[in-house]
Amino acid sequence: MKKISQAVIKRLPRYYRYLGDLLENDVVRTSSKELSERMGVTASQIRQDLNNFGEFGQQGYGYNVEYLYTSIGKILGLEKEYNIIIIGVGNLGQAIANYIEFERKGFKVKGLFDVNPRLIGMIVRDIEIKDVSEIESFVKENGVDIAVLTLPKQKAPEIALNLEKWGVKGIWNFAPIDLQSSQGKICIENVHLSESLMTLSYAINEKNDEKSN
Amino acid sequence: MKKISQAVIKRLPRYYRYLGDLLENDVVRTSSKELSERMGVTASQIRQDLNNFGEFGQQGYGYNVEYLYTSIGKILGLEKEYNIIIIGVGNLGQAIANYIEFERKGFKVKGLFDVNPRLIGMIVRDIEIKDVSEIESFVKENGVDIAVLTLPKQKAPEIALNLEKWGVKGIWNFAPIDLQSSQGKICIENVHLSESLMTLSYAINEKNDEKSN
Structure with a gap:
């Protein structure tokens, strides 16, 4: 995997937390725009950050909350004990x-x-x-x-x-x-x-x- | 006072901590070079950060540890209760x-x-x-x-x-x-x-x- 900048890594747990909150509220899908409004980060920043780790979003659909949450959890090593x-x-x-x-x-x-x-x-x-x-x-x-x-x-x-x-x-x-x-x-x-x-x-x-x- | 960037403000408590450690060890004076080696921040970054708040160092002498420690403490509002x-x-x-x-x-x-x-x-x-x-x-x-x-x-x-x-x-x-x-x-x-x-x-x-x- 290519080297990811510290700044991106520091933001990942925040994405994870916000997605966890959406999951708790039974939200199924979201967009970089919606995340952007909640988190006070620009939508392009969010897309750029997530692109470091693969293709999570789909044009016209946005992100599946549970899939993105689980994926970021894996990136953070949270599927392990x-x-x-x-x-x-x-x-x-x-x-x-x-x-x-x-x-x-x-x-x-x-x-x-x-x-x-x-x-x-x-x-x-x-x-x-x-x-x-x-x-x-x-x-x-x-x-x-x-x-x-x-x-x-x-x-x-x-x-x-x-x-x-x-x-x-x-x-x-x-x-x-x-x-x-x-x-x-x-x-x-x-x-x-x-x-x-x-x-x-x-x-x-x-x-x-x-x-x- | 002019608006100081968040990044500088976030570094101030660290300067304060390192200066406090020097004080504890009875160090009377220091330089941006010495602070730089201890803190892993460049010397010019340190000079630039501190220049935001006034003139603390003297050419050829460096910084008086206690004075700089107290000054940064004041900037951080630590002289108050x-x-x-x-x-x-x-x-x-x-x-x-x-x-x-x-x-x-x-x-x-x-x-x-x-x-x-x-x-x-x-x-x-x-x-x-x-x-x-x-x-x-x-x-x-x-x-x-x-x-x-x-x-x-x-x-x-x-x-x-x-x-x-x-x-x-x-x-x-x-x-x-x-x-x-x-x-x-x-x-x-x-x-x-x-x-x-x-x-x-x-x-x-x-x-x-x-x-x-």
């Missing part, structure tokens, strides 16, 4: 462990790990929290696809290095640090929640400035 | 309520609201969870700047509409729906955690495809 572990079972780690929607999409939480003796041994969603020293053997025995890092930034780089060595395929990182793959074998997605909050405070202040001008 | 309420006190809502780092940056959680009778009356971080029917009076009495929406998507649009009417300045939305301001008075930042996870599963599959070619 992923074994997930969560490292750092504080509030955010527990929130992710308990978020049913991820499980529905095929992301199955298989292991929970922490350094805190008060957490180790506790059960969250039928899974016993284990000591981080057990991650290596767990990964090797269970085949872990994705590790979620919800731990302090100081500990994140070393754990990421080890996870890559042990053959984990992806890291979903919530520690406030930009992790990078050291050997190019592991995929990393860094999420920076505080940055999104700061973008909001910027916008609030900019609006206030406008008013006072 | 924000009264926050959280609507939907499930796992994610509680995780946000308990995240000390937001409080340190000036985002103070003042109220927690839910519809679930089992949660109402519970205390999270010294705050009693109230019924959502009390949001209006709470907002009017306490002056709420930001509402965090960690609730099902079905309920998000109506609450957003009301929050705008009641004078709340910003919404940090975690419901899987793109909220928009109806009157242009409220700022909205939509966070889509699942989309970031799907981007990761896409990347994992793309890497697998590469290997098998």
Whole structure:
């Protein structure tokens, strides 16, 4: 498959979400024009994005919602299942462990790990929290696809290095640090929640400035 | 102030984070070149971004880390305090309520609201969870700047509409729906955690495809 630009890839989950909403409302077919109005993206952008992956639409008919939804799901790898572990079972780690929607999409939480003796041994969603020293053997025995890092930034780089060595395929990182793959074998997605909050405070202040001008 | 592009604004919190890391390590001065190497952004991009907001660097000296950090903090509105309420006190809502780092940056959680009778009356971080029917009076009495929406998507649009009417300045939305301001008075930042996870599963599959070619 040809190399798809990051910008296109970032838009795919959004298409998937909007199509999922249409499906929920029993909409059978849609058009790039209709999607465009709902999503605030131009219709030609949508056609161009989807053309990267094949021919989904038909002249005069538009798109079959279910077919397009399923196809984009496949492109995103959502027809497969992923074994997930969560490292750092504080509030955010527990929130992710308990978020049913991820499980529905095929992301199955298989292991929970922490350094805190008060957490180790506790059960969250039928899974016993284990000591981080057990991650290596767990990964090797269970085949872990994705590790979620919800731990302090100081500990994140070393754990990421080890996870890559042990053959984990992806890291979903919530520690406030930009992790990078050291050997190019592991995929990393860094999420920076505080940055999104700061973008909001910027916008609030900019609006206030406008008013006072 | 002239209109700054969204792309620049999105990068500001990252500069802020990297400068904060330098400060923590007692680094007194830095250069666009050094920031560039750490951040994977070109040095000229950094100079151009920062020039939008004034003259921060000096030829031959570079940037004073603390001054630049504080200045960017001000641009982001972080020298102010924000009264926050959280609507939907499930796992994610509680995780946000308990995240000390937001409080340190000036985002103070003042109220927690839910519809679930089992949660109402519970205390999270010294705050009693109230019924959502009390949001209006709470907002009017306490002056709420930001509402965090960690609730099902079905309920998000109506609450957003009301929050705008009641004078709340910003919404940090975690419901899987793109909220928009109806009157242009409220700022909205939509966070889509699942989309970031799907981007990761896409990347994992793309890497697998590469290997098998």
